[in-house]
Amino acid sequence: MSSAVTPSASRQQIRQQIRQQRRTLTDEQQRHFATQLLQQCQQAETLGNAQHIALYLANDGELDTQPVIDWLWQQGKSVYLPVLHPFSKGHLLFLHYTAETRMTLNKYQIREPQLDIRLVKPAHQLDVICTPLVAFDASGQRLGMGGGYYDRTLSNWHRHQQGPRPVGLAHDCQQVDSLPSQAWDVPLPEIITPSRHFRW
Numbered sequence: 613m614s615s616a617v618t619p620s621a622s623r624q625q626i627r628q629q630i631r632q633q634r635r636t637l638t639d640e641q642q643r644h645f646a647t648q649l650l651q652q653c654q655q656a657e658t659l660g661n662a663q664h665i666a667l668y669l670a671n672d673g674e675l676d677t678q679p680v681i682d683w684l685w686q687q688g689k690s691v692y693l694p695v696l697h698p699f700s701k702g703h704l705l706f707l708h709y710t711a712e713t714r715m716t717l718n719k720y721q722i723r724e725p726q727l728d729i730r731l732v733k734p735a736h737q738l739d740v741i742c743t744p745l746v747a748f749d750a751s752g753q754r755l756g757m758g759g760g761y762y763d764r765t766l767s768n769w770h771r772h773q774q775g776p777r778p779v780g781l782a783h784d785c786q787q788v789d790s791l792p793s794q795a796w797d798v799p800l801p802e803i804i805t806p807s808r809h810f811r812w
């Protein structure tokens with residue numbers, strides 16, 4: 613990476629480059645990777661031992677999580693999705709998600725459950741939060757879309773190693789050698805890709 617770029621500029625460049633790369637995956641590749649992800653997840657103890665699991669719905673070339681969600685539902689697990697907090701900027705709420713949940717589009721055009729207070733699950737009551745990411749490196753550092761949403765959600769895990777365990781989900785092509793990190797970045801203890809299960 614050019615030394616002329618500031619750390620934040622290079623993060624922005626990595627974001628653009630990897631987002632571009634994952635958007636070029638064909639529908640067939642996406643389906644294949646989603647099936648492989650399901651197989652990896654079915655062997656992951658972290659998910660097997662969890663009852664309350666937050667996931668996300670794929671957007672912008674992200675790894676499709678629907679097969680994993682269907683499997684978790686079949687297993688009788690409770691699944692939650694992130695919803696942009698209506699007042700608290702940069703924060704997420706997690707809402708219970710079933711096949712009947714009424715959905716809407718948020719300001720980023722990502723599908724999310726319609727806000728209904730009765731469906732909100734306080735984040736500390738979740739067992740696992742599967743996090744989307746744009747890029748990750750060989751030490752589990754993650755770079756997201758740039759809103760700081762998951763950094764904020766996971767800051768408690770970072771400080772005290774308690775609360776829901778974060779598990780990153782990503783395409784293999786989202787791995788980079790090393791990411792320029794910031795103080796608030798939360799390194800992930802696990803990342804699952806279609807071909808590998810990284811643990812640090």
Ligand SMILES: Nc1nc2c(c(=O)[nH]1)N(C=O)[C@@H](CNc1ccc(C(=O)N[C@@H](CCC(=O)O)C(=O)O)cc1)CN2
Pocket residue numbers: 668669670671674694704719720722744745756757758759760761762
């Ligand atoms: N599937 C999915 N859901 C998610 C996330 C995610 O990364 N993936 N998030 C993870 O944090 C949160 C949403 N964060 C986002 C942050 C920025 C942009 C985005 O597209 N920004 C535009 C410009 C901003 C705008 O349009 O206002 C861009 O970068 O082009 C999208 C989502 C919550 N839900």
Ligand SMILES: Nc1ncnc2c1ncn2[C@@H]1O[C@H](COP(=O)(O)OP(=O)(O)OP(=O)(O)O)[C@@H](O)[C@H]1O
Pocket residue numbers: 744745754755756757758759760761762763764767794796797
């Ligand atoms: N724990 C935190 N508390 C307060 N502000 C934070 C926290 N974490 C991140 N931020 C702010 O959020 C902004 C975006 O952070 P960053 O670029 O690291 O997001 P990201 O990791 O790419 O996004 P995301 O976590 O949503 O996937 C930064 O400007 C930072 O100041």
